[in-house]
Amino acid sequence: MKEVINLPVKNVEEEEYHINMGPQHPSTHGVLRLVVSLQGEIVKSLKPHCGYIHRGIEKMCEKDTYPQIIHLTDRMDYLSAHINNHAVCLLVENALEVDVPERVKYIRTIVDELNRIASHQLWWCSFGMDMGGLTCYFYGLRDREKILDIFEESFGSRLLHSYYTPGGLMMDIHPNFQKNVKDFLKYFRRKIKDYDNILTGNIIMQERTKGVGILSKEDAISYGVTGPSGRASGFACDVRKHHPYGVYDKADFKEILGTEGDTFTRYMMRMHEMRESMKIIEQLIDNIPAGDYTAKMKAVLKLPAGEYYQRVEAARGELGVYCVSDGNKTPYRMKFRSPNFSNLSALDHMSRGVKIADLVAIGGSLDYVIPDIDR
């Protein structure tokens, strides 16, 4: 006689199972692995696994001199390369108490804002594509190409520029720079209306994003979510406004704050920010003062022994650079507080209880760049 084995019957409805979203997944925008535990279609919890593109940039900084560190910071958040460079340059300049020429400050501010627009354009394309609108991708990249052309003409490269040096700039701006930027602003003022018509007003996109992935102001502060994602929750965290660097104190712009903290508000924050960035550039582009493009610097830069911290507003949030110097020409320790890493930490909290398809929308609205998370 055959023996009957009584297996314990599990309630399939209550059972959780885990799936790996990534490391190779188009909507994680890089090699990020999210271990999602699901109950049916509902996300119960989520664990990000980082480190797939860890290159040890902080450790590599310890063997490089200060001007050499600049080119490594390009490769963290490659979409806001200029802004990353700016952080290290400001740190070195403040530590050495160098007076940077006004011209440099103006150019840096304009280029930073151009970089921010380019970054938000790429975010808009990829967010549209995450939502299933492939058209957005082509329109966004088409307009981003205009900024990249300006960068290529003036600085020689399109993505990783290494344009700022401690004390100034690598070279002066191209004679066509101001004219090209003004042409671009005129062009983009017209084209940003298309963005609204295609995606912002689209009913499918609105239904999928409104009320999804809500992050309250208290949670945004405690998780350290900064940038447009943090401001969508009402957390006033714009470094440009509260701790101005460059010539942001001379430009008139608004810090836009949201109230809802959902995916749609985070989307709208970036759309508004592109317009604010254009406003800043318009005010500054005609007023670039004449002068040197670099301050007189020593051949070998040695920071006095001590600790230094500098923060800037990168396209995704607050980028902090912490440096410990022991008086040598290389730093003793370099630490980057990358905005994406803190923003990612809130993803688990935001996505509990949503459907797995909404996780893609929430991830897209956080706009993470994986090389910046892993460094």
Place this chain on the structure above:
Amino acid sequence: MNSFFKYFADIFHAVKSLLTGMKVTGRYFFSPGEIVTQQYPENRKTLKMYDRFKGEVIMPHNEHNEHRCTGCGICETACPNGSIEILQAKVDMPDGKKKRIIDKHIYHLGMCTFCGLCIKACPSDALAWGQEFEHAVFDRSKLTKTLNQPGSSILKDIVE
């Protein structure tokens, strides 16, 4: 009754929002003048990069096969990732002294990050950016280049 109207109003707004988007794509469909695609491999002959384009590091030579490099090695120390190696040679000068000159300026293109610190650091402006950007090769050893041409010498008016 109110929810009844809202139901139809929602449908109306939904269709309208989709049509607004379609209008934009339709406009581009019927105006091919706005196409921005560059026909890259086909336009190779007419393709002109910007003057400041960072393609690769080169050492310009004049028509007498002379360059400006003294072999001082400042670019070698300025490079963050060791893509430049300077090999020096000693020659006998007519006055009996020995002088160091450059033998080979070796440039590892595969390790270069195009930061431009070598070009900025060079005291005699011997290095410059080249416009070439098609660097794909079948063998990795071809990425190691010698920048000073064979038989070249230093320009006379360069002082160390």
